[in-house]
Amino acid sequence: MMTDLEKEVIHSADAARRVARQTLAEATAGKPHKGQRAFGWKDAEHVEEREAELLQIARSDILKGKKVETVHEEWTRLKVRSPQTPPGKTIGYSSVRYVLRNPRLCGYRSYVPQEVRERSGRVDPVEWLIERTDGTPVVGQWETIYTPDEWRELIDVLDARKSTGRGRKVGSTVTKRLMTGIARCAKCGTGLSSGMYTRGTTSYERYGCRKADGGCGSLSRSGPPVADYVEKILLGNLKKQAQSAKSTEEEDPELTKAKKTVKQIEADKAEARQLRADDELSLAEFAREIRRLEDKEREIKEKVSSLSAAPVRAGSAAARIVREWKNYTVDMKREEMQKSIESIMVKPAGKGGAQRGAFRPELIEIVWK
Incomplete structure (x- = not known):
């Protein structure tokens, strides 16, 4: 008692x-x-x-x-x-x-x-x-x-x-680590949690699939090699974007469509004027139709202007990111990664596979947006 x-x-x-x-x-x-x-x-x-x-x-x-x-x-x-x-x-x-x-x-x-x-x-x-x-x-x-x-x-x-x-x-x-919210377990799809793993005096980032977060718990991977690999692939893609934007003369399909729409509006305006001249449209009907077409024309022309400048802006931004990447903070890098990458799928290495030493890129799959 x-x-x-x-x-x-x-x-x-x-x-x-x-x-x-x-x-x-x-x-x-x-x-x-x-x-x-x-x-x-x-x-x-x-x-x-x-x-x-x-x-x-x-x-x-x-x-x-x-x-x-x-x-x-x-x-x-x-x-x-x-x-x-x-x-x-x-x-x-x-x-x-x-x-x-x-x-x-x-x-x-x-x-x-x-x-x-x-x-x-x-x-x-x-x-x-x-x-x-x-x-x-x-x-x-x-x-x-x-x-x-x-x-x-x-x-x-x-x-x-x-x-x-x-x-x-x-x-x-603070701000989490580079791949937090992006890296996922390829086996169960759960977002990987991050933390510091310490052995002796050496500490390094690790990503893992935790059962506490609803995952399968079968994945743990050293972070730096994965991050280095993903950064290398991302920067390679950005370099290609910068070079492509500078050298290509192929027009954006959406821009081509917008230009065709402008020409069609011009033809519709000419037709409306002819119908008015033939007295097949009342003055009120003609005024409303011309106003509608002019509003639409203004909207599409703004889109044409925007799309025409987009490749130059995109190429310039990609080149700048590549040039300044080494000075980016973790947050800045994560922000750029999330613009291009939907998720980084990390596959289990199998029993003892994560401790074999050599980094295995075939266990990493990048899903692009």
Whole structure:
């Protein structure tokens, strides 16, 4: 028979679990954080103008090369305080880093379990974004200070300064990885989840089909070789597009059709004028018909103009992407990949196949849009 103390402990544990479930549910629904306000906001939903301005200036300066240490020094001289700053003190360096990395700035919701907070203290909020099954972040219900692109750009710059190796900082999930939301299991069709796999001191990205996500659980693959292969194929296609747009003289079938439509409208207008001259159309009927044809002609001519310029624009864009690809962030690369690629189907390698060392391109199939 349990003692009163044991019952109280069990009751407290149950209550803690219920609170944790409720807090996570609210976070997943995008509801604002409860409790003490965050730096940049005067309450749970509304921006604090002075702090928001400081954050905007800091972001702009950091992108231009200013160090976070310098931002901290400037804020110290301005006697900036965060809601958590002890009385008589100014904001600390770690707090500056934290508020600049806060996903809340662009509306993204994060959630750090209480046991993690108790064990680790302040953690990187970027690592605790709440995401839907398709890899997109949950958006909260409050005013924002940055746009998602502005925040992602800032995080990429901050991460790049502290990471000299290939890929992302270990544990970082900002903007997800290159093929998140694009790579799928060829066996069951489930989107592959991504994460960092660590063995000894070497960490690298891995993609896997998880049963927890509704998948078959039979696929796990090292990410960098797949990403390198897909990038190589994509850039090859873009180079061909650029060369084709520059050299081909073959007209777009849709453009040819539009030009024929313009000629037909001109013929219809001439016929309407003749019918009016023969008194087979009343003045009102003639006016309505001419107006209809002229409106249609204007619309089609705009389409002809757009289609005539499209190959040049497409070729120019493709050439620019190839030229600047090495300087693209993960987000920029993913955006371009998603314009051309429907999905990257990754086939299981068979028992022991994923550990054989050599990359096998025949296990990767790119489905183009």
